[in-house]
Amino acid sequence: MVEFNADVDGALEDAASFAVGYGGDTSNFLVAAARSGARAGYVTRIGDDAFGRVLTRLWEREGVDTTHVVREPGGRTGVYFIARGPAGHGFTYYRAGSPASRLSPADVPEQAVAQARLLHVTGITQAIGASACDAALHAMAVARAQGTLVSYDPNYRSALWTQEQARAVILRSLELCDIALPNMEEGRMLTGSSPRRRCCGRCAPGARRWWC
Template sequence: MPDTHPSVLAMGEPLLEFNAAAEGTLESSTAFHIGFGGDTSNMAIAARRSGVSSGYLTRVGDDAFGQALAELWRREGIDTTHVVTEPGGATGIYFITRHGDGKHAFTYRRAGSPASRLTPDDVPLPAVAAARLLHISGITQAISPSACDAAFHAMETARAHSTLVSYDPNHRPALWPTARARAIVMRSAELADIVLPNLDEGRLLTGVCEPADVLAEFAARGPAIVALKMGADGVLLGAEGRTTHVPAHRVVPTDATGAGDTFDGAFAARLLDGDSPLEAARYAVIAAALTTTGHGAVGPIPTADAVRRAGAA
């Protein structure tokens, strides 16, 4: 056990990434770059690189993929006290291919993964109570009913111990039916202090179209902060009784994978360090923009120094 619990505790499913080196279909690809994914793992790393202590709660297999993830977290200084390694478990993986239209295709092999066997028993009360912020996503809930139960148990435990709850819907239609996603996401917004949807999923889940209306639908569930992520249009922030548009930081993007996760982690880190929501959002849009300038989800996540330099430029 570490002497101190991390300030940020994220929970969900990590994945090993196989990113095709060249454009084309999966079967025509001959080389892949190994990378790392899993939205909540990305968030934990983004928070850590922005300067707060951060830990991850999940289950992985004792296979080479699980070992590669464990090595990643060790390098990044992520607390893995609550990562359970399952003998014989097959850690989830995914393939990214790029097609001529500039679109990415994601192909997952994650059904039956160790993370999908998360249960409420995996949620450590002392660590959740001691954390300053718990981060959960809709993917954490979508991977299995027991993982969904674990997510709700973690959020309720956090609330009972004054740990902030940060929640990103990260809706993935392939993982669960939209009607179920809608019910679970909107209930989670009631348990959260900070809700971090993107505009597309926000529209789908709330049924309204205008960004301000989408934001209002989430805010009506009670979170103190809603940050609606709008890609190159930046963020619409609802906090402290005001709605403020925070423009995106201008970059030439090459791969937006993980921009939302980086926003979430950078935003949490700055809030915990005492920034106002608006100051934290201004920092986090720079961090998120910088991640779009490199390939893969984790590699290009910037450090606090890199964000400060870009902001001053």
């Protein structure tokens, strides 16, 4: 998503100007991987609008392969706004119905997934749309079947889905991953456990590795 960060502290409606940036957990992951010297490619959907074009330029500039980025005709790429106040940062999202939420299993390049050393998936992708959730699980199943490592970050956001919905999808995803990356809050939400060793062991029963 494209980010608009208010230049001064205060309520969003009082902001007169914004600094433009770029967000999204998977985008940040891939840019970091590319900067670290890895060959990274993105599987997502964006609009063919100005915001989609600016994100494409960002990824290409950072060395992220965009071969499998679907540019949806007439689609509106998601954006969000950030305000800062005494209680911290406030986020306002405009991404409902965005192309990314319509990612589907048909968009998953199975050969590319099979040839990759690692597939990274996050719970945000699963939470923003039913078809996007199906796409993420399909990609993980393909990777698992082909011997591609799978890393998974639940990145639970209560504004996107209920705990019950999230728990069912995240637990299934943990069964399909090799590297699980829940934080302690997510671990407690999933298992009801608080000790680190017990929480990690219960969070990722199918994972060969896990980090908390």
